[in-house]
Amino acid sequence: MQVTALTEWLASPETRALVKLLERRRAAVVGPFLAGTEVSLIAQGRAMAFNEIANLLNLSDHKVRDILEGK
Secondary structure, three states: OOHHHHHHHHHOHHHHHHHHHHHHHHHHHHHHHHOOOOOOHHHHHHHHHHHHHHHHHOOOHHHHHHHHOOO
16 A cells, blocks of 8 residues: 555544544443453453554554554
8 A cells, every 4th residue: 555545544534433433342342341240252352353453543654554564
């Protein structure tokens, strides 16, 4: 992916909406967990994955490009 395209994609409203969705999905698991409710390991793993993807999408375009290129 070219630098300009990656930068535009990361800054796009669609990507920002995706990040918000991932954060809401993560919060749906983390909230009950922190309140003491038992949460399945599968749900915990999904919440962790949502968090990782949201964190990735919040990085700078240079860092994302390096990660995607395996650097």
